[in-house]
Amino acid sequence: MRDLPPVHPGEHLREDFMAPRGLTAERLAQHLDLPVSYIQDILTEHGGITADTALRLARYFRTTPAFWLNLQCDEEP
Secondary structure, three states, X not given: OOOOOOOOHHHHHHHHHHHHHOOOHHHHHHHHOOOHXXXXXXXXXXXXOOHXXXXXXXXXXXXXXXXXXXXXXXXXX
16 A cells, blocks of 8 residues: 655645635635735645644634644644
């Protein structure tokens, strides 16, 4: 069995949570009360998810903060 490379949390956010809901970075940033540039950094895989952001994402998408933080832990440095 071949190991798949880890996926950045931004890809999960973009493909699994935002795309099905038709959310833009601007709209998500507004809902989370975060700067658009910060959300864009995550979505373009140039930034990570902080504990605070994990809490906000968990509340908004009805997941858990651990879900978002574990995605980040699974990513290679």
